[in-house]
Amino acid sequence: MSESTREFKNPVLNWIEYRLPIFSFIDDSVGTKYPSPRNLSYWWNFGSLAGVVLVVMIGTGIWLAMNYTPHVSMAFDSVERIMRDVNYGWLIRYVHMNGGTMFFIAVYIHIFRGLYYGSYKAPRELLWIIGLFIFMAMMATAFVGYVLPWGQMSFWGATVITNLFSVIPFFGDAIVEWLWGGFSVDNPTLNRFYSFHYVLPFIIFALVFLHLWALHVHKSNNPLGVDIKGDEDTIPFHPYYTAKDAYGLGVFLIVFMGFTFFAPNFFAEAENYIEANPLVTPAEIVPEWYFLPFYAILRAVPDNFIDIWGILPVIVSAKAAGVILMFASIFVLALMPWLDTSKVRSARFRPIYKQVFWIFVLDCIVLGYIGANPPEGHFLIIGRIATAYYFFHLVILIPLLGKFEKTRPVPESISAAVTAAGSEEERK
Ligand code: HEM
The missing domain is CATH 1.20.810.10 (Cytochrome Bc1 Complex; Chain C)
Structure with a gap:
């Protein structure tokens, strides 16, 4: 790191800054010298x-x-x-x-x-x-x-x-x-x-x-x-x-x-x-509320599902499959940058993604609700469907949407979106 050339009005700040450029670091990170997009929402x-x-x-x-x-x-x-x-x-x-x-x-x-x-x-x-x-x-x-x-x-x-x-x-x-x-x-x-x-x-x-x-x-x-x-x-x-x-x-x-x-x-x-x-x-x-969706995924795999594969029980039990699914539900998120093949970032210009996003949110809430209930009867069935949908959304729907969804026109830049030219473009 090089010596700071930044001048502050306060001589004490200057004395420290010359020896350890901490004030310019703060200014560059969260201060007047850090340029942020002008349209950030809450x-x-x-x-x-x-x-x-x-x-x-x-x-x-x-x-x-x-x-x-x-x-x-x-x-x-x-x-x-x-x-x-x-x-x-x-x-x-x-x-x-x-x-x-x-x-x-x-x-x-x-x-x-x-x-x-x-x-x-x-x-x-x-x-x-x-x-x-x-x-x-x-x-x-x-x-x-x-x-x-x-x-x-x-x-x-x-x-x-x-x-x-x-x-x-x-x-x-x-x-x-x-x-x-x-x-x-x-x-x-x-x-x-x-x-x-x-x-x-x-x-x-x-x-x-x-x-x-x-x-x-x-x-x-x-x-x-x-x-x-x-x-x-x-x-x-x-x-x-x-x-x-x-x-x-x-x-x-x-x-x-x-x-x-x-x-x-x-x-x-x-x-x-x-x-x-x-x-x-x-x-x-019952775990704390923030673990509940993962807890539901953990308990989603039925024993007979493993049985119908014949050979699988030897390698993996229903319990093991549940554990693998639970960890997979987090790891799969790490692949999002590659699973999502759409060129457009914001859901604002992706009419279908915008809808399936909310279905996904709902799915996670349903998983949370199931996690809070005993693993029996209809709770189990709903939990399995919600778990299947969780992975379907991330692994199948998202890559397909990126290929086939017709996106809305994206503005040239942040400022162009609010200028006459930019809005014209968006209306088309
Ligand atoms: C202790 C927990 C965390 C802290 C203190 C933290 C802090 C921050 C801060 C201050 C920002 C910039 C302001 C903002 O965009 O809201 C940011 C941006 C971001 N964070 Fe985190 N974060 C945390 C956890 C996470 C997690 C768990 C994820 C995702 C799995 C994540 C993903 C991101 C991304 C993608 C951005 C850039 C967002 C954008 O520019 O649109 N963060 N984080």
Whole structure:
């Protein structure tokens, strides 16, 4: 990195800048020197919102850790102590608990925004894939975090999910024991999950840094999905998008604090306020809401489906097929830049994609609903259809649409879309 030539009015800033050009770095990244598309809508607020929640989660998490005891005989009580005796402990815990939910809400909207506007397409493929790594790290963090209060759902959730690794051929059972650090979910498991839960958010932080680095190379996509052609297409990030992001943050915080103060256990599971008991299995083991669509996919494969293939049961059981499908449902998203063959990025100019996008959103909601219900009767049938549609949409429909869909005329540039010439073109 070279020496900075940037001059600031404040001599202290100048002194630091000359030695460590941090102020020009900030200015170039989120300041007056970062040109952003002039037409970004509120859907572009969710990246920064996710960033804010990440910081809130790390902050509250560190304070919780000061009072939490990662031992099977004390974990549950230490959380109760945080709620009752630690000064503002109830607030710190409720912000952290509801922060998890708000984090996933922000990131799910962020992902679906990317799908709608084709933000994963060249040259932003790696930005998208880094995003998926962040998503997986978030899921791992949330999963191990949920085990820490050592309630019934903590214990049984951990037991069910870690057991999934037993489907790995030959080494499955050994891997599960290795994960547990023993012959069941117990103190060593709680200890290592605590350790992971502490470190993973910092790994997410580093990934977010890479995510933003990749973002800043080609800048943000925008609702029209066209590339920036010149200065007339951009406005400086500060003050325009700092103001817009701040407004969005205000609204977001109202919702966040609404839940935290008025319905703090809205997303919580009553069963988790009962201390973990390895001798009593809850009637239903349900994960947190943000895992539900994946949980539905996991349980979608019927035993007899495997049987009709005759040879398959030897290689793969229904349980293993469910696990493979569940992981595939995330990995297939990483292929989106190549599965989507359409030259047009934004759904705004893709009349059919625009419709099937919403069907896909509905399909994911249905999967979530199925994940929350027992795997029996019509829930199973609907879950299987919704799972099949999930993959049909991504692997078959999207590539075909890219080839056969008749798209609407795309404006030359962002500014051309609002000038007379551009609008004329679009009306045709
Ligand atoms: C901790 C989680 C995350 C944080 C803090 C974060 C942060 C951001 C920020 C600040 C932006 C720019 C503003 C915006 O476009 O909203 C952005 C853009 C983007 N992010 Fe993320 N992100 C996260 C997770 C993800 C995930 C899980 C994905 C996808 C799987 C993803 C995909 C993208 C894409 C494709 C863009 C460019 C969007 C565009 O320009 O249209 N991000 N991210």
